[in-house]
C-alpha cells in the first residue's frame with residue numbers, strides 16, 4: 136500500500152515539475168509537560184490550544200488533502216504531541232492512507248499510547264543523557280527512568296521502521312553521547328545528535344543557547360569520531376556544522392520551508408512562511424491556499440528570505456532545505472535513511 140502511494144505521489148510531483156510541497160509539520164499542540172532548558176515550549180500555561188471546536192474533523196480532512204496533493208511525509212510534532220489525545224488517531228488515519236509518519240516525543244506518554252505509537256514509521260524519543268541528574272537538569276524533569284521503561288515497553292509492541300533517539304547536544308552533555316550510542320547499538324536504534332541552536336517563535340527568542348566559535352568545532356569533531364565508531368547507529372548531517380558556522384539560512388543556502396514543508400497548527404490552519412513565524416494563515420482548502428496570490432508572493436520570497444530569518448538554524452527546515460538545495464545530499468540521505476549506506 137505504501138509503495139503504491141509513494142509511486143502515485145511521485146507522479147504528481149513529476150507532473151508539477153517538483154514544485155509541490157512534500158512534507159508536513161503538524162504541531163498537534165504547543166503545550167508541553169517538560170521544561171527543557173533550551174526549548175521555547177517549556178513554560179507552563181503558555182499555550183492552551185486544544186479547545187478549537189471542530190479541529191479533529193478538520194485535521195482528518197486536511198490529511199485527505201495532503202494525500203490528494205502528493206505529500207509523502209507527515210511529522211507529528213509539538214510541544215509534546217501526545218498531550219493531544221487525538222494524535223494517535225491521526226497517526227493511524229495517515230498511516231492507513233499510505234503517508235510516511237514520524238513523531239518526536241519526550242517519551243512520557245508513549246506507554247499509555249503504545250498501540251498508536253507502534254504504527255509510526257519513525258518514532259523519535261528525545262533523550263540527551265543517560266545520567267539521570269544531567270537529564271533532569273537539561274530536560275527540567277526527573278523522568279529518565281520512566282522514559283526508558285516506556286521505551287522498552289513500546290519496542291516490545293512492534294518496532295517502527297526506525298526508532299531514533301534525538302539528543303540535543305552542547306558541551307555539557309558531549310561526554311554522554313558514547314553511552315547513548317552504545318545504548319542504541321544494543322537495541323538496533325539510531326542516535327540523532329543535533330547541536331543546540333536558538334529557536335525563534337513569532338519574533339520571540341530564547342536566551343542565547345547557541346554554540347559559539349570553537350565550541351562548534353569541538354562538537355562537530357566529537358560527533359564525526361562517534362559516527363566512525365558507530366557507523367550504523369549514529370546519524371547526522373555533516374554539512375549542518377558548516378551551515379551553523381556560516382550563521383544559518385541566507386541567500387547562499389535559502390530556507391525551503393515555505394515551498395516544501397507545510398506548517399499546520401493544532402486547529403488545522405496552515406501558516407506561512409513557516410511554523411516559527413506567521414505572515415499568512417488560512418483555513419481555506421489547501422489548493423486554494425497554494426494557488427492564492429499572497430502565498431505565491433511569500434514562496435517567491437524564500438530565495439532572499441526575511442529579516443526575521445537572520446541566524447535561523449532550526450533542524451527540520453534545514454533538513455528539507457538541504458534535500459532541495461543539494462540533490463546529491465538528498466540521494467545520500469535517502470539511502471542512509473533506508474539504511475542502504
Ligand SMILES: C[S@@+](CC[C@H](N)C(=O)[O-])C[C@H]1O[C@@H](n2cnc3c(N)ncnc32)[C@H](O)[C@@H]1O
Nearest residue numbers: 173174213214215239240241261301303331332
Ligand atoms: C521541539 S521538540 C517537540 C517534540 C517533543 N516534545 C520532544 O521533546 O521530542 C522536537 C525536538 O527538538 C529538540 N529541541 C528543542 N529545542 C531545541 C534547541 N534549542 N536546539 C536543538 N534541539 C532542540 C528536542 O530535544 C526534540 O528532540
Ligand code: SF4
Nearest residue numbers: 167169171174177241
Ligand atoms: S524539547 Fe520537547 S519536551 Fe522539551 S520542552 Fe520542548 S517540546 Fe517540551
Ligand code: SF4
Nearest residue numbers: 384390409444447452
Ligand atoms: S529561515 Fe525558514 S524556518 Fe527559519 S524563520 Fe525563516 S522561514 Fe522560518
